[in-house]
Amino acid sequence: MSPLCDCCGDDINKLNQQISVMRKEIKNLRQMLDSAVRGHRKHMLSIQSAVTKMELCEPDKDQTPPPASSPQPALEQGNIQTVPIGYITSCFSVKNGTPRQPTICGPSRAELRIEQSVFNNPEHALVGLEQYSHVWIIFLFHKNGHLSYKAKVKPPRLNGQRVGVYSTRSPHRPNALGLTLARLDKIVGDTIHLSNIDMIAGTPVLDIKPYIPEYDNPDSRMSSDERVDILNTPKDSADQSGLKRERRDDDDDDDDEDDFSRDNSEADISVADPSQLVRAQFPLHKDLQGVLEGVKAYVTQQDHCQLTCSREDTFSDSPKTKPPVAAVDHPCHGEEAHSAIAGWIREPPVSSLEVRFTPQAERELAEFLPTNLSEEAAAAIRGVLSADPRSVYRRTRCRDRLFFFTLDTADITCWFGQGFAEVLQVRPVEQHIASV
Numbered sequence: 001m002s003p004l005c006d007c008c009g010d011d012i013n014k015l016n017q018q019i020s021v022m023r024k025e026i027k028n029l030r031q032m033l034d035s036a037v038r039g040h041r042k043h044m045l046s047i048q049s050a051v052t053k054m055e056l057c058e059p060d061k062d063q064t065p066p067p068a069s070s071p072q073p074a075l076e077q078g079n080i081q082t083v084p085i086g087y088i089t090s091c092f093s094v095k096n097g098t099p100r101q102p103t104i105c106g107p108s109r110a111e112l113r114i115e116q117s118v119f120n121n122p123e124h125a126l127v128g129l130e131q132y133s134h135v136w137i138i139f140l141f142h143k144n145g146h147l148s149y150k151a152k153v154k155p156p157r158l159n160g161q162r163v164g165v166y167s168t169r170s171p172h173r174p175n176a177l178g179l180t181l182a183r184l185d186k187i188v189g190d191t192i193h194l195s196n197i198d199m200i201a202g203t204p205v206l207d208i209k210p211y212i213p214e215y216d217n218p219d220s221r222m223s224s225d226e227r228v229d230i231l232n233t234p235k236d237s238a239d240q241s242g243l244k245r246e247r248r249d250d251d252d253d254d255d256d257e258d259d260f261s262r263d264n265s266e267a268d269i270s271v272a273d274p275s276q277l278v279r280a281q282f283p284l285h286k287d288l289q290g291v292l293e294g295v296k297a298y299v300t301q302q303d304h305c306q307l308t309c310s311r312e313d314t315f316s317d318s319p320k321t322k323p324p325v326a327a328v329d330h331p332c333h334g335e336e337a338h339s340a341i342a343g344w345i346r347e348p349p350v351s352s353l354e355v356r357f358t359p360q361a362e363r364e365l366a367e368f369l370p371t372n373l374s375e376e377a378a379a380a381i382r383g384v385l386s387a388d389p390r391s392v393y394r395r396t397r398c399r400d401r402l403f404f405f406t407l408d409t410a411d412i413t414c415w416f417g418q419g420f421a422e423v424l425q426v427r428p429v430e431q432h433i434a435s436v
C-alpha cells in the first residue's frame with residue numbers, strides 16, 4: 001500500500017505521477033512558446049526588411065543582415081565600433097618634433113597600407129583616389145597617454161591663454177580624433193604614399209576621404225564677386241576673419257612637450273587654400289584696382305581653367321615624386337595647381353534637373369508657410385531636386401515610383417520625368433511615433 005498525503009489524503013505515488021506528467025506538459029509548452037517567439041521575430045525581421053526595401057526601393061546587397069536578436073542596425077543602437085583601416089608608417093617616431101600641422105613640413109612623408117582584414121582586396125577600395133592630389137586622413141591620437149581632456153586648453157602659440165578645446169586642433173579631446181589634409185603622392189597597390197603629414201608612426205587611421213575644394217573650402221563655394229569682396233576686405237577686419245583665425249587655431253596643443261619651433265609662419269600658407277595663395281601672390285599691391293584686376297583674373301582662371309597637366313607638373317615642387325600608377329589629367333591653375341580632383345566632380349555624367357511645382361503643390365506650400373519662408377522652402381526643394389537625389393538603382397529601375405523626402409517641416413512628394421522633377425504635394429510634417 002502506497003503512503004497517503006498528510007494534507008489531502010491522496011495516494012502520494014499517484015500524485016508524483018501527475019506532477020511528472022504536468023512537468024512534461026510545461027516543458028512542451030515552453031518549447032512551443034520559444035519556437036513561436038523565434039518565428040515571430042523572424043517574421044518581424046522579414047517584414048521590417050521588406051518595408052525598408054519598399055521604402056528605399058533598393059535592395060542593398062552589400063549590407064550584412066543584422067543578427068536575429070537586434071532588429072535595429074547596430075549603429076542606430078549606439079553600438080559604435082571603429083576599426084582602423086590601416087596604420088601610418090612615417091618618419092616621425094615620437095610626438096616631439098612631429099609637425100603640429102601638415103603644412104609645416106612639406107616633405108614629411110608617410111605610407112598607409114590598407115589592412116586586408118577590412119577589405120578582401122584593399123586595392124579595390126583605392127580605385128579612383130589617384131585622381132586627387134590631397135586626401136583627408138581621419139585618425140586616432142593613440143599616443144595621448146592618459147585619456148584625459150579638458151573643456152579649455154592652452155595652445156602653445158597662445159602663450160598660456162586658455163580657449164575652448166573645440167576652437168583648437170588639440171590632440172587632447174573627447175574621442176581623440178585627428179584630421180589631417182595630406183598630399184597624395186601616389187598609390188601603389190594597397191598602399192597610399194603621402195606627404196605633408198603630422199602623424200607619428202603607428203598612428204591608426206580610421207578613414208580616408210578625397211579633398212574636394214568645392215565641398216571642403218568655403219572660398220570655392222562663393223561666387224567670384226564674393227571672393228573678390230573678401231580678398232579686398234581691409235586688413236584689420238580681414239585679420240579677424242576666419243581665415244586668419246584658422247591659422248592661429250591650427251597649431252595648438254596643451255601639452256608643452258609637443259611644442260616646437262615657432263618660426264614656421266611662411267610654411268603656414270596652405271597650398272590647399274587658394275585664397276591664402278592669392279594673398280601671397282598679391283601681397284605688395286598698393287593700387288586697389290590693380291589688386292582687383294589681378295584677383296579677378298585669378299578667380300576667373302580658377303573657375304574656368306580646364307588645362308590639363310600631368311601629376312608630375314602638378315607636384316613640380318616634389319622632384320622625387322613619381323606619377324601615379326594610373327596617370328590622369330588634372331585641372332590646373334596656370335602653371336601651379338593647388339589641388340587636383342576627379343573630373344566627374346566638376347563635370348558629372350548626371351545632368352541637373354529642371355524642377356517644377358504643380359499648382360496644387362505651390363498652393364500647399366503657401367498655405368502652411370508665411371511667404372518669405374515658403375520662397376525659401378521652394379528654393380531649398382529646387383536645390384535638392386535639381387541635383388537628382390535618387391540612387392542609381394532608383395533612377396534606372398524604379399523610374400515611375402513616387403519619391404518622398406522631408407525638408408525641415410515639410411513632407412514632399414514628387415516624381416521624376418526625362419530631365420525634370422515635379423513636386424506633387426507639400427504637406428506639414430506628420431508627428432512620427434518614435435520607434436521602440
Ligand SMILES: C[S@@+](CC[C@H](N)C(=O)[O-])C[C@H]1O[C@@H](n2cnc3c(N)ncnc32)[C@H](O)[C@@H]1O
Nearest residue numbers: 095098099100141142143169178179199200203
Ligand atoms: C596638433 S595635432 C594636429 C593633428 C591634425 N592635423 C588635427 O588637426 O587634428 C599634431 C600633433 O599631434 C601629435 N601626434 C601625431 N600623431 C599622434 C598620435 N598618433 N598620437 C598622439 N599624438 C600624435 C604630434 O605631436 C603632432 O605634432
